[in-house]
Amino acid sequence: MSKQQAYPKPKLVPVPSTNIIPERDADKSPILECRHLGIDFGGLSAVADFNMAIGRTEIAGLIGPNGAGKTTVFNLLTKVYQPTRGTILLDGRDTHSMTTAQVNRAGIARTFQNIRLFDNLSVVDNVKVGLHNQMRYGMASGILRLPGYWKEERVAKERAMELLSIFDMQDLSKHQAGSLPYGAQRRLEIVRALATNPSLLLLDEPAAGMNPSETAELMNNIRKIRDTFQIAIMLIEHDMNLVMGVCEGICVLNFGRIIAKGTPEEIQANPAVVEAYLGKKKEA
């Protein structure tokens, strides 16, 4: 606790915060709200006093220098790590006692920085695994091939192809997921996450390893996903063109603490952010 106080207090936004952009979805409650979220690894406080809220159809960005704790925030939200302090409210529900799987069923889906696909399954089967909890038939109908099996498998297959069509990946459906090129693997991860029918989609560096034209396409697709599914998206990204181009609200993290929140314009003009990324100007 005493360690935590040693860090500088967040400079811009008072605690507790509201939505990153208050005017958006102002009539609705936020889909996600973090209050004083924090986690310690041993003596190190990796994330501390993390306060933020995301609107129901907002595209939010989480940026910061390397090691700032961005992925740790994602891992806290999805309960890969249990928070040491604070609460996460997903659609007003405390996720305190939930496991990773339960959080997903409650509405948070994610992708991973280092791609985690089911490498030995086909592309369409990867998406079908995402659809798992929307299918109902049990083990017995699966083994005995009862009508429920055929009906639900057909629906799942159609749905999977529909989702794959977001990224024009229908033609790859029969390929083994592990054999896809890098960019396609990233896209498949997004499709698989979308298949779980989330209300909040977390993208961990979706543009990593993509060239500028692929990144531009990804930007359009992120907007398209938001508009089609009417969900909130939060992304971690180092590509500032993408972040500034697509995000409506941005949250800047440094040493596990929020140092700035606001619209892309505000963030770009913020001296604390410039300092975190480029260092302090030397006095001449």
Add this chain to the structure above:
Amino acid sequence: MKTEKKRRLRRNTRRSLINYAIVIAAYAIVQALNAGGNIKSSLQGQLVPICAYIVMAVSLNLVVGVSGELSLGHAGFMSIGAFTGIVAATALQAAIPAGWVRLMLAMVAGALFAGLFGLLVGVPVLRLRGDYLAIVTLAFGEIVKNIMNILYVGIDEKGVHIAALEGSRLVLSEGGVPIIKGPMGAVGIAKLSTFTAGFLLVLVTLFVVQNLVDSRAGRAILALRDNRIAAESVGLSVTKYKLMAFVTSAALAGAAGVLYGLNYTGLAAKKFDFNTSILVLVFVVLGGMGNIRGSIIAAALLTILPEALREFADFRMLAYAIVLIIVMLATNNPTMQQFFAAVMEKVRGTFRELFQKSGETVKGGGDHE
């Protein structure tokens, strides 16, 4: 789009259908040879064990290959199944005279019991990962063996009696019959298992395992094997699906145990020791992890092999080991793999040409899925 969908479904089910076809063809050939009196009696005695080991290998493949967990106590489930089946078959002797009905009921009982123990072991153990699971299942196999070694079960008109440690504790009335006599095992069992029963059990096993893998639950099991963290992140419950694979596998091993146990007049618990577990694991590894067809072929060939090598007399097990090593080297050698792949491609090409010539009838026939 439409034709693609059909072809994909066909490819998925084709593999399973070929497996059924192989088993049915093998059964037909053996029956035909048997009718002609062309099978040596030593091999004839191996037919039921071969079926039992195929079931064991396929069911263990569900845990080791499909679910990706190393289990070293599969013989323990076989043992539980075998002795449950023997007791059930003997107890029902008076009530149900028809042998095949009793065999079937015994198999159901054996499968249920083994499945129950699978559940009991699996619930705590499947929270462990990797090496720990292997250690606990190994211990489980040994515990089952030792418990069976001190177990005395008998039956009289009042029902089934169970005692432990000493035979004298088993108090039976005048007409009572001891079924399991501790270290001596079960004696005087009515031989109910037939090759046909074994063949049917193999088909049922294939049906259960293949359909399970190719369903919602099976995809979840495969996904958990490929990437546990990602699987959790899409909302899959780890324990539920690992347990599903483990218990199904245990139940099938129990049924295999019944088939095996009711094939002999006497059976001791020490038959189902660590070596048997490893033997089945060898079938799975050699046949290929997750490869059902490989398990079937490996189990059949490696059960016959020691018999076929009988002429080497004392060097029998040495020759067996050498064959194993050669097969492993051959299947893991890139040059050999390429060679086999090329051969298979040639064979496939010829088949494709044949089918294309016969044209429409084949295409029409395959679309029923």
